[in-house]
Amino acid sequence: MNNDALDRLRGALLGEVLRPADAGYDTARRVYNAMIDKRPAAIARCLGTADVVQAIRFAREEGLLIAVRGGGHSVAGHGTCDGGLVIDLSRMRGVHVDPVRRTVRVQGGALLADVDRETQLHGLAIPTGQMSETGIAGLTLNGGVGMMLHKYGLTCDNLLSADMVTVDGELVTASADSHPELFWALRGGGGNFGVVTSFEFRAHPVGPTMLAGFLAHPVDQAEEVLAFLRDFSATSPAHLSADALFIHAPAADFVPEAFHGVPLITLFVRYFGPMEEAWEAVRPLREYGGPLYDSIGPMPLVAVQSMLDTFTPAGNLHYWTSEFLPRMGTEEIAVLAAIGSDLPSSLTTVNIHPFDTAATDVPPDATAFAHREDSWLIHVICQWKDEADSDRCRTWVKNVGTMLKTFGSGNTYLNTTSEDDDTDRVRAFWNDHRLARLSEVKAQYDPHNVLRFNHNIPPASGEAS
Protein backbone atom coordinates (compact mmCIF):
# COMPACT_ATOMS: atom_id res chain seq x y z
CA MET A 1 0.00 0.00 0.00
CA ASN A 2 1.24 3.47 -0.91
CA ASN A 3 2.23 5.16 2.34
CA ASP A 4 1.82 8.67 0.93
CA ALA A 5 -1.70 7.85 -0.13
CA LEU A 6 -2.36 6.39 3.29
CA ASP A 7 -1.06 9.55 4.96
CA ARG A 8 -3.35 11.59 2.75
CA LEU A 9 -6.29 9.41 3.78
CA ARG A 10 -5.35 9.84 7.44
CA GLY A 11 -5.31 13.60 6.92
CA ALA A 12 -8.63 13.58 5.09
CA LEU A 13 -10.62 11.57 7.65
CA LEU A 14 -12.22 12.85 10.84
CA GLY A 15 -11.98 9.25 12.04
CA GLU A 16 -8.82 7.16 12.24
CA VAL A 17 -7.01 4.72 9.98
CA LEU A 18 -5.42 1.66 11.58
CA ARG A 19 -2.65 -0.42 10.01
CA PRO A 20 -1.37 -3.75 11.40
CA ALA A 21 1.45 -2.08 13.32
CA ASP A 22 -0.86 0.44 15.00
CA ALA A 23 -2.07 0.19 18.58
CA GLY A 24 -5.71 -0.80 18.54
CA TYR A 25 -5.52 -2.67 15.21
CA ASP A 26 -5.93 -6.10 16.82
CA THR A 27 -9.00 -5.03 18.73
CA ALA A 28 -10.47 -3.22 15.73
CA ARG A 29 -10.04 -6.16 13.36
CA ARG A 30 -12.01 -8.52 15.63
CA VAL A 31 -15.60 -9.36 14.72
CA TYR A 32 -18.27 -11.05 16.78
CA ASN A 33 -17.53 -14.60 15.63
CA ALA A 34 -14.16 -15.68 17.03
CA MET A 35 -13.89 -18.27 14.21
CA ILE A 36 -13.16 -15.36 11.88
CA ASP A 37 -9.52 -14.27 12.10
CA LYS A 38 -8.80 -11.91 9.22
CA ARG A 39 -6.10 -9.28 8.79
CA PRO A 40 -7.14 -6.34 6.64
CA ALA A 41 -4.43 -4.10 5.17
CA ALA A 42 -6.11 -1.14 6.88
CA ILE A 43 -9.23 -0.25 8.82
CA ALA A 44 -10.87 3.12 8.21
CA ARG A 45 -12.97 3.97 11.27
CA CYS A 46 -15.28 6.51 9.72
CA LEU A 47 -17.10 9.26 11.58
CA GLY A 48 -19.44 10.37 8.81
CA THR A 49 -20.43 10.11 5.16
CA ALA A 50 -17.52 12.30 4.02
CA ASP A 51 -15.11 9.85 5.68
CA VAL A 52 -16.79 6.96 3.86
CA VAL A 53 -16.42 8.77 0.51
CA GLN A 54 -12.72 9.42 1.17
CA ALA A 55 -12.10 5.83 2.25
CA ILE A 56 -13.82 4.39 -0.82
CA ARG A 57 -11.90 6.67 -3.20
CA PHE A 58 -8.65 5.68 -1.50
CA ALA A 59 -9.45 1.97 -1.81
CA ARG A 60 -10.29 2.35 -5.50
CA GLU A 61 -7.12 4.32 -6.25
CA GLU A 62 -5.04 1.72 -4.41
CA GLY A 63 -6.87 -1.20 -6.04
CA LEU A 64 -7.98 -2.58 -2.67
CA LEU A 65 -11.06 -4.70 -2.14
CA ILE A 66 -13.47 -3.30 0.42
CA ALA A 67 -15.22 -4.99 3.33
CA VAL A 68 -17.95 -3.04 5.09
CA ARG A 69 -18.49 -3.41 8.79
CA GLY A 70 -21.69 -2.32 10.48
CA GLY A 71 -22.29 -4.11 13.77
CA GLY A 72 -19.70 -6.83 13.00
CA HIS A 73 -22.22 -9.58 13.79
CA SER A 74 -22.10 -11.51 10.51
CA VAL A 75 -21.42 -15.12 11.55
CA ALA A 76 -19.98 -15.65 8.08
CA GLY A 77 -17.46 -12.88 8.83
CA HIS A 78 -18.54 -10.66 5.96
CA GLY A 79 -17.69 -7.47 7.84
CA THR A 80 -13.95 -8.00 7.42
CA CYS A 81 -11.38 -9.41 4.99
CA ASP A 82 -7.75 -10.33 4.49
CA GLY A 83 -5.61 -7.73 2.77
CA GLY A 84 -8.30 -5.21 1.80
CA LEU A 85 -9.70 -2.05 3.37
CA VAL A 86 -12.35 -2.40 6.05
CA ILE A 87 -14.73 0.53 6.05
CA ASP A 88 -15.75 0.41 9.66
CA LEU A 89 -18.96 2.25 10.55
CA SER A 90 -19.01 1.17 14.18
CA ARG A 91 -18.65 4.79 15.32
CA MET A 92 -21.57 5.97 13.19
CA ARG A 93 -24.36 5.00 15.56
CA GLY A 94 -26.59 8.06 15.54
CA VAL A 95 -30.39 7.63 15.66
CA HIS A 96 -32.87 10.44 15.09
CA VAL A 97 -36.61 9.98 15.65
CA ASP A 98 -39.32 12.10 14.06
CA PRO A 99 -42.22 11.35 16.41
CA VAL A 100 -44.75 13.28 14.30
CA ARG A 101 -44.06 11.45 11.03
CA ARG A 102 -43.19 8.27 12.97
CA THR A 103 -39.97 7.85 11.05
CA VAL A 104 -36.49 7.06 12.30
CA ARG A 105 -33.16 7.90 10.69
CA VAL A 106 -30.41 5.47 11.69
CA GLN A 107 -26.70 5.63 10.83
CA GLY A 108 -25.11 2.62 9.16
CA GLY A 109 -23.09 1.44 12.17
CA ALA A 110 -25.88 1.55 14.75
CA LEU A 111 -26.76 -1.47 16.84
CA LEU A 112 -30.32 -2.58 17.52
CA ALA A 113 -29.97 -1.36 21.12
CA ASP A 114 -29.15 2.15 19.84
CA VAL A 115 -32.37 2.17 17.84
CA ASP A 116 -34.61 0.92 20.66
CA ARG A 117 -33.02 3.32 23.13
CA GLU A 118 -34.05 6.36 21.09
CA THR A 119 -37.35 5.16 19.62
CA GLN A 120 -38.65 4.04 23.02
CA LEU A 121 -38.36 7.60 24.33
CA HIS A 122 -41.31 8.27 22.02
CA GLY A 123 -43.14 4.96 22.58
CA LEU A 124 -42.15 3.87 19.09
CA ALA A 125 -40.26 0.85 17.73
CA ILE A 126 -38.91 -0.54 14.48
CA PRO A 127 -39.28 -4.28 13.90
CA THR A 128 -35.70 -5.57 14.20
CA GLY A 129 -33.98 -8.69 15.53
CA GLN A 130 -33.90 -10.55 18.81
CA MET A 131 -30.57 -9.52 20.32
CA SER A 132 -29.53 -6.01 21.17
CA GLU A 133 -25.95 -5.93 19.87
CA THR A 134 -26.60 -6.90 16.26
CA GLY A 135 -25.96 -4.24 13.62
CA ILE A 136 -29.00 -2.67 11.98
CA ALA A 137 -27.21 -2.50 8.60
CA GLY A 138 -26.42 -6.15 7.90
CA LEU A 139 -29.69 -7.22 9.50
CA THR A 140 -31.81 -4.91 7.34
CA LEU A 141 -30.00 -5.50 4.05
CA ASN A 142 -30.60 -9.26 4.26
CA GLY A 143 -34.10 -9.11 5.79
CA GLY A 144 -34.42 -8.76 9.56
CA VAL A 145 -36.44 -11.28 11.58
CA GLY A 146 -37.70 -10.52 15.07
CA MET A 147 -40.67 -10.47 17.40
CA MET A 148 -42.77 -7.99 15.38
CA LEU A 149 -42.61 -10.04 12.17
CA HIS A 150 -46.25 -11.16 12.36
CA LYS A 151 -47.61 -7.66 12.80
CA TYR A 152 -45.15 -5.43 10.93
CA GLY A 153 -43.08 -7.74 8.70
CA LEU A 154 -39.33 -7.86 8.28
CA THR A 155 -37.02 -4.97 9.10
CA CYS A 156 -36.46 -4.38 5.38
CA ASP A 157 -40.24 -4.13 4.86
CA ASN A 158 -40.18 -1.02 7.06
CA LEU A 159 -37.37 0.71 5.18
CA LEU A 160 -38.43 3.99 3.57
CA SER A 161 -35.13 5.13 2.12
CA ALA A 162 -31.38 4.57 2.33
CA ASP A 163 -28.48 6.96 1.75
CA MET A 164 -25.67 5.08 0.06
CA VAL A 165 -22.13 5.84 -1.10
CA THR A 166 -21.35 4.00 -4.32
CA VAL A 167 -18.00 2.35 -5.04
CA ASP A 168 -17.21 5.45 -7.11
CA GLY A 169 -17.70 7.65 -4.07
CA GLU A 170 -21.00 9.10 -5.35
CA LEU A 171 -23.98 9.75 -3.07
CA VAL A 172 -27.37 8.28 -3.88
CA THR A 173 -30.63 8.12 -2.00
CA ALA A 174 -32.67 5.02 -2.74
CA SER A 175 -36.40 5.07 -2.10
CA ALA A 176 -39.65 4.26 -3.91
CA ASP A 177 -39.16 7.45 -5.99
CA SER A 178 -35.40 7.68 -6.30
CA HIS A 179 -33.23 4.85 -7.69
CA PRO A 180 -36.21 2.47 -7.23
CA GLU A 181 -34.35 -0.62 -8.55
CA LEU A 182 -31.60 -0.03 -6.02
CA PHE A 183 -34.22 0.43 -3.31
CA TRP A 184 -35.75 -2.90 -4.31
CA ALA A 185 -32.31 -4.58 -4.22
CA LEU A 186 -31.29 -3.13 -0.84
CA ARG A 187 -34.29 -4.84 0.77
CA GLY A 188 -32.90 -8.39 0.79
CA GLY A 189 -29.91 -8.24 -1.57
CA GLY A 190 -27.36 -7.70 1.23
CA GLY A 191 -24.29 -5.45 1.25
CA ASN A 192 -23.63 -5.85 -2.46
CA PHE A 193 -24.32 -2.40 -3.86
CA GLY A 194 -22.55 0.29 -1.82
CA VAL A 195 -22.03 1.55 1.71
CA VAL A 196 -25.28 2.59 3.36
CA THR A 197 -24.51 5.48 5.67
CA SER A 198 -28.07 6.03 6.84
CA PHE A 199 -31.41 4.23 6.80
CA GLU A 200 -34.85 5.78 7.19
CA PHE A 201 -37.49 3.51 8.73
CA ARG A 202 -41.19 3.61 9.46
CA ALA A 203 -41.80 3.23 13.22
CA HIS A 204 -44.81 1.85 15.09
CA PRO A 205 -46.34 2.60 18.47
CA VAL A 206 -45.00 -0.20 20.70
CA GLY A 207 -43.96 -0.23 24.36
CA PRO A 208 -42.42 1.12 26.48
CA THR A 209 -43.81 -1.69 28.67
CA MET A 210 -44.79 -5.09 27.31
CA LEU A 211 -45.39 -8.61 28.53
CA ALA A 212 -42.63 -11.15 27.93
CA GLY A 213 -40.75 -14.11 29.31
CA PHE A 214 -39.97 -17.78 28.99
CA LEU A 215 -42.09 -20.87 29.58
CA ALA A 216 -39.83 -23.88 30.12
CA HIS A 217 -40.66 -27.52 29.47
CA PRO A 218 -38.61 -30.72 29.76
CA VAL A 219 -36.71 -31.41 26.57
CA ASP A 220 -38.16 -34.93 26.40
CA GLN A 221 -41.57 -33.33 25.86
CA ALA A 222 -40.32 -31.38 22.82
CA GLU A 223 -42.60 -33.14 20.32
CA GLU A 224 -45.74 -32.27 22.29
CA VAL A 225 -44.56 -28.68 22.85
CA LEU A 226 -43.84 -28.15 19.15
CA ALA A 227 -47.20 -29.62 18.13
CA PHE A 228 -48.89 -27.30 20.63
CA LEU A 229 -46.95 -24.28 19.32
CA ARG A 230 -47.89 -25.14 15.73
CA ASP A 231 -51.60 -25.34 16.55
CA PHE A 232 -51.52 -22.26 18.76
CA SER A 233 -49.64 -20.16 16.16
CA ALA A 234 -52.27 -20.88 13.51
CA THR A 235 -54.70 -18.50 15.23
CA SER A 236 -52.59 -16.42 17.61
CA PRO A 237 -52.88 -12.62 17.48
CA ALA A 238 -50.33 -10.75 15.36
CA HIS A 239 -49.13 -8.77 18.40
CA LEU A 240 -48.02 -12.03 20.01
CA SER A 241 -44.69 -13.65 19.25
CA ALA A 242 -44.02 -17.18 20.51
CA ASP A 243 -40.90 -19.05 19.34
CA ALA A 244 -39.57 -22.37 20.53
CA LEU A 245 -36.01 -22.38 21.72
CA PHE A 246 -33.93 -25.42 22.64
CA ILE A 247 -31.39 -24.28 25.23
CA HIS A 248 -29.29 -25.23 28.18
CA ALA A 249 -30.81 -22.70 30.56
CA PRO A 250 -28.29 -19.93 31.30
CA ALA A 251 -27.40 -18.69 34.77
CA ALA A 252 -29.55 -15.61 34.24
CA ASP A 253 -31.77 -13.86 36.76
CA PHE A 254 -34.89 -14.88 34.83
CA VAL A 255 -34.04 -18.59 35.24
CA PRO A 256 -34.57 -20.28 38.66
CA GLU A 257 -31.22 -21.58 39.95
CA ALA A 258 -32.41 -25.21 39.93
CA PHE A 259 -32.54 -25.08 36.13
CA HIS A 260 -29.18 -23.45 35.38
CA GLY A 261 -27.43 -25.60 32.78
CA VAL A 262 -30.44 -27.91 32.29
CA PRO A 263 -31.41 -28.79 28.68
CA LEU A 264 -34.93 -27.51 28.04
CA ILE A 265 -37.37 -26.56 25.35
CA THR A 266 -38.68 -23.09 26.10
CA LEU A 267 -41.33 -20.90 24.57
CA PHE A 268 -40.05 -17.33 24.28
CA VAL A 269 -43.24 -15.28 24.56
CA ARG A 270 -43.63 -11.56 23.79
CA TYR A 271 -46.84 -9.57 23.58
CA PHE A 272 -46.35 -6.02 22.34
CA GLY A 273 -49.98 -4.96 21.87
CA PRO A 274 -52.09 -3.05 24.42
CA MET A 275 -51.21 -4.08 27.98
CA GLU A 276 -54.88 -4.49 28.95
CA GLU A 277 -55.14 -7.38 26.45
CA ALA A 278 -51.76 -8.88 27.19
CA TRP A 279 -52.40 -11.36 30.02
CA GLU A 280 -55.41 -12.80 28.23
CA ALA A 281 -53.44 -13.15 24.99
CA VAL A 282 -50.68 -15.19 26.63
CA ARG A 283 -53.01 -17.23 28.89
CA PRO A 284 -53.25 -20.35 26.62
CA LEU A 285 -49.45 -20.53 26.45
CA ARG A 286 -49.07 -20.27 30.23
CA GLU A 287 -51.79 -22.86 30.84
CA TYR A 288 -50.26 -25.42 28.51
CA GLY A 289 -48.47 -28.41 30.04
CA GLY A 290 -47.55 -27.10 33.51
CA PRO A 291 -44.28 -25.31 32.68
CA LEU A 292 -41.18 -26.00 34.79
CA TYR A 293 -40.90 -22.27 35.21
CA ASP A 294 -42.83 -19.27 33.94
CA SER A 295 -40.93 -15.98 33.87
CA ILE A 296 -43.60 -14.00 32.00
CA GLY A 297 -44.22 -10.55 33.37
CA PRO A 298 -44.38 -6.89 32.37
CA MET A 299 -41.03 -5.36 31.46
CA PRO A 300 -39.57 -2.58 29.32
CA LEU A 301 -39.21 -3.34 25.61
CA VAL A 302 -35.50 -2.56 25.81
CA ALA A 303 -35.12 -5.28 28.46
CA VAL A 304 -37.02 -7.78 26.31
CA GLN A 305 -34.82 -6.97 23.33
CA SER A 306 -31.68 -7.82 25.32
CA MET A 307 -32.96 -10.98 27.07
CA LEU A 308 -31.30 -13.29 24.55
CA ASP A 309 -27.98 -11.44 24.86
CA THR A 310 -27.27 -13.71 27.83
CA PHE A 311 -27.11 -16.66 25.43
CA THR A 312 -24.61 -15.11 23.04
CA PRO A 313 -21.76 -13.23 24.71
CA ALA A 314 -19.12 -11.90 22.29
CA GLY A 315 -15.91 -13.86 21.82
CA ASN A 316 -17.31 -17.36 21.28
CA LEU A 317 -16.73 -19.52 18.23
CA HIS A 318 -19.77 -19.87 15.96
CA TYR A 319 -21.06 -21.93 13.08
CA TRP A 320 -24.71 -21.56 12.06
CA THR A 321 -27.20 -22.82 9.56
CA SER A 322 -30.86 -22.11 8.88
CA GLU A 323 -33.72 -23.55 6.90
CA PHE A 324 -37.29 -22.59 6.07
CA LEU A 325 -39.62 -25.58 6.56
CA PRO A 326 -42.89 -25.30 4.59
CA ARG A 327 -44.83 -27.23 7.23
CA MET A 328 -44.55 -28.47 10.79
CA GLY A 329 -45.85 -32.01 10.42
CA THR A 330 -45.23 -35.03 12.62
CA GLU A 331 -42.00 -35.95 10.82
CA GLU A 332 -40.57 -32.45 10.98
CA ILE A 333 -41.42 -32.26 14.67
CA ALA A 334 -39.72 -35.60 15.37
CA VAL A 335 -36.55 -34.47 13.59
CA LEU A 336 -36.49 -31.10 15.37
CA ALA A 337 -37.02 -32.78 18.74
CA ALA A 338 -34.13 -35.14 18.02
CA ILE A 339 -31.88 -32.24 16.99
CA GLY A 340 -32.84 -30.13 19.99
CA SER A 341 -32.19 -33.01 22.40
CA ASP A 342 -28.65 -33.50 21.09
CA LEU A 343 -27.05 -30.04 21.21
CA PRO A 344 -23.26 -30.33 20.83
CA SER A 345 -22.44 -27.65 23.42
CA SER A 346 -24.25 -26.03 26.30
CA LEU A 347 -24.12 -22.69 24.43
CA THR A 348 -25.86 -23.99 21.31
CA THR A 349 -29.48 -23.08 20.71
CA VAL A 350 -32.04 -24.03 18.09
CA ASN A 351 -34.75 -21.46 17.44
CA ILE A 352 -38.04 -22.41 15.77
CA HIS A 353 -39.85 -19.36 14.51
CA PRO A 354 -43.28 -19.22 12.83
CA PHE A 355 -42.81 -17.18 9.65
CA ASP A 356 -46.16 -15.86 8.43
CA THR A 357 -48.78 -13.07 8.37
CA ALA A 358 -47.20 -9.64 7.75
CA ALA A 359 -43.86 -11.14 6.62
CA THR A 360 -45.56 -13.31 4.01
CA ASP A 361 -48.32 -10.86 3.00
CA VAL A 362 -45.69 -8.87 1.06
CA PRO A 363 -45.84 -9.81 -2.64
CA PRO A 364 -42.85 -12.02 -3.60
CA ASP A 365 -41.37 -9.52 -6.06
CA ALA A 366 -41.95 -6.38 -4.00
CA THR A 367 -38.47 -6.63 -2.45
CA ALA A 368 -35.34 -8.66 -3.11
CA PHE A 369 -36.01 -10.69 0.04
CA ALA A 370 -37.10 -13.83 -1.69
CA HIS A 371 -38.90 -16.02 0.79
CA ARG A 372 -42.52 -14.98 1.28
CA GLU A 373 -44.24 -18.29 1.95
CA ASP A 374 -45.91 -19.26 5.21
CA SER A 375 -43.37 -21.53 6.85
CA TRP A 376 -41.19 -22.17 9.91
CA LEU A 377 -37.76 -20.61 10.12
CA ILE A 378 -35.24 -22.79 11.92
CA HIS A 379 -32.04 -21.11 13.16
CA VAL A 380 -29.34 -23.53 14.29
CA ILE A 381 -27.01 -21.39 16.39
CA CYS A 382 -24.01 -23.47 17.33
CA GLN A 383 -21.42 -21.84 19.55
CA TRP A 384 -18.59 -23.05 21.74
CA LYS A 385 -15.52 -21.70 23.50
CA ASP A 386 -12.67 -24.15 22.89
CA GLU A 387 -11.06 -24.49 19.45
CA ALA A 388 -10.61 -28.21 20.14
CA ASP A 389 -14.40 -28.52 19.74
CA SER A 390 -14.54 -26.76 16.36
CA ASP A 391 -14.52 -29.82 14.08
CA ARG A 392 -17.07 -31.67 16.17
CA CYS A 393 -19.42 -28.68 16.35
CA ARG A 394 -19.18 -27.83 12.65
CA THR A 395 -19.78 -31.46 11.71
CA TRP A 396 -22.86 -31.49 13.93
CA VAL A 397 -24.22 -28.36 12.22
CA LYS A 398 -23.57 -29.77 8.76
CA ASN A 399 -25.34 -33.03 9.67
CA VAL A 400 -28.27 -31.12 11.11
CA GLY A 401 -28.36 -28.96 7.98
CA THR A 402 -28.61 -32.10 5.85
CA MET A 403 -31.45 -33.45 8.00
CA LEU A 404 -33.36 -30.16 7.76
CA LYS A 405 -32.88 -29.91 3.99
CA THR A 406 -34.86 -33.14 3.63
CA PHE A 407 -37.93 -31.23 4.81
CA GLY A 408 -36.92 -27.75 3.72
CA SER A 409 -38.21 -25.52 0.98
CA GLY A 410 -34.61 -25.22 -0.28
CA ASN A 411 -34.39 -21.76 1.23
CA THR A 412 -31.97 -20.63 3.86
CA TYR A 413 -32.09 -17.31 5.74
CA LEU A 414 -28.90 -15.61 4.60
CA ASN A 415 -28.40 -13.61 7.79
CA THR A 416 -28.04 -16.75 9.88
CA THR A 417 -25.93 -18.85 7.53
CA SER A 418 -22.18 -19.46 7.85
CA GLU A 419 -19.66 -18.77 5.12
CA ASP A 420 -19.03 -22.14 3.56
CA ASP A 421 -22.67 -23.12 3.55
CA ASP A 422 -23.52 -24.34 0.08
CA THR A 423 -23.15 -21.45 -2.40
CA ASP A 424 -25.81 -22.95 -4.63
CA ARG A 425 -28.30 -22.64 -1.80
CA VAL A 426 -27.35 -19.03 -1.24
CA ARG A 427 -28.01 -18.33 -4.89
CA ALA A 428 -31.14 -20.47 -4.86
CA PHE A 429 -32.56 -18.21 -2.16
CA TRP A 430 -32.97 -15.48 -4.75
CA ASN A 431 -33.82 -17.90 -7.62
CA ASP A 432 -32.71 -17.36 -11.22
CA HIS A 433 -35.24 -14.68 -12.07
CA ARG A 434 -34.53 -12.54 -9.00
CA LEU A 435 -30.79 -13.14 -9.19
CA ALA A 436 -30.75 -11.88 -12.78
CA ARG A 437 -32.50 -8.69 -11.67
CA LEU A 438 -30.11 -8.27 -8.72
CA SER A 439 -27.13 -8.82 -11.04
CA GLU A 440 -28.34 -5.94 -13.22
CA VAL A 441 -28.48 -3.67 -10.18
CA LYS A 442 -25.05 -4.90 -9.11
CA ALA A 443 -23.67 -4.13 -12.57
CA GLN A 444 -25.05 -0.60 -12.36
CA TYR A 445 -23.62 0.23 -8.92
CA ASP A 446 -20.60 -2.09 -8.52
CA PRO A 447 -19.68 -3.45 -11.98
CA HIS A 448 -16.24 -4.70 -10.88
CA ASN A 449 -17.52 -6.47 -7.77
CA VAL A 450 -15.39 -4.39 -5.44
CA LEU A 451 -17.85 -5.31 -2.66
CA ARG A 452 -17.62 -9.09 -2.62
CA PHE A 453 -17.43 -9.86 1.11
CA ASN A 454 -21.12 -10.64 1.36
CA HIS A 455 -23.50 -13.26 -0.04
CA ASN A 456 -22.17 -12.23 -3.37
CA ILE A 457 -24.21 -11.28 -6.40
CA PRO A 458 -22.09 -11.31 -9.57
CA PRO A 459 -22.52 -8.21 -11.74
CA ALA A 460 -24.53 -8.92 -14.91
CA SER A 461 -21.48 -8.20 -17.07
CA GLY A 462 -19.75 -11.16 -15.43
CA GLU A 463 -16.87 -9.01 -14.16
CA ALA A 464 -16.62 -10.95 -10.91
CA SER A 465 -12.89 -10.64 -10.28
Ligand SMILES: Cc1cc2nc3c(=O)[nH]c(=O)nc-3n(C[C@H](O)[C@H](O)[C@H](O)COP(=O)(O)OP(=O)(O)OC[C@H]3O[C@@H](n4cnc5c(N)ncnc54)[C@H](O)[C@@H]3O)c2cc1C
Ligand atom coordinates in the same frame (compact mmCIF):
# COMPACT_ATOMS: atom_id res chain seq x y z
C1 LIG B 1 -25.86 -12.83 18.26
C2 LIG B 1 -26.58 -12.64 16.96
C3 LIG B 1 -27.94 -12.48 16.96
C4 LIG B 1 -28.65 -12.31 15.77
N1 LIG B 1 -30.00 -12.16 15.80
C5 LIG B 1 -30.68 -11.96 14.65
C6 LIG B 1 -32.10 -11.76 14.67
O1 LIG B 1 -32.74 -11.80 15.71
N2 LIG B 1 -32.72 -11.55 13.48
C7 LIG B 1 -32.05 -11.51 12.30
O2 LIG B 1 -32.67 -11.28 11.28
N3 LIG B 1 -30.71 -11.70 12.26
C8 LIG B 1 -30.02 -11.93 13.41
N4 LIG B 1 -28.68 -12.13 13.38
C9 LIG B 1 -28.01 -12.16 12.09
C10 LIG B 1 -27.63 -10.76 11.67
O3 LIG B 1 -28.75 -10.13 11.08
C11 LIG B 1 -26.51 -10.79 10.63
O4 LIG B 1 -25.38 -11.38 11.22
C12 LIG B 1 -26.18 -9.41 10.10
O5 LIG B 1 -25.31 -9.54 9.02
C13 LIG B 1 -25.53 -8.54 11.15
O6 LIG B 1 -25.34 -7.25 10.68
P1 LIG B 1 -24.05 -6.42 11.13
O7 LIG B 1 -24.17 -5.06 10.56
O8 LIG B 1 -23.88 -6.57 12.59
O9 LIG B 1 -22.94 -7.28 10.40
P2 LIG B 1 -21.52 -6.97 9.75
O10 LIG B 1 -20.70 -8.17 10.08
O11 LIG B 1 -20.99 -5.66 10.15
O12 LIG B 1 -21.87 -6.94 8.21
C14 LIG B 1 -22.52 -8.02 7.60
C15 LIG B 1 -22.81 -7.76 6.14
O13 LIG B 1 -23.56 -6.57 5.97
C16 LIG B 1 -22.85 -5.64 5.14
N5 LIG B 1 -22.93 -4.33 5.74
C17 LIG B 1 -22.79 -4.03 7.04
N6 LIG B 1 -22.96 -2.71 7.21
C18 LIG B 1 -23.21 -2.18 5.99
C19 LIG B 1 -23.49 -0.88 5.52
N7 LIG B 1 -23.56 0.15 6.37
N8 LIG B 1 -23.68 -0.69 4.21
C20 LIG B 1 -23.62 -1.73 3.35
N9 LIG B 1 -23.37 -3.00 3.74
C21 LIG B 1 -23.18 -3.21 5.06
C22 LIG B 1 -21.41 -6.14 5.14
O14 LIG B 1 -20.75 -5.81 4.02
C23 LIG B 1 -21.60 -7.61 5.27
O15 LIG B 1 -21.87 -8.17 4.01
C24 LIG B 1 -27.95 -12.30 14.55
C25 LIG B 1 -26.56 -12.46 14.54
C26 LIG B 1 -25.88 -12.63 15.73
C27 LIG B 1 -24.40 -12.85 15.72
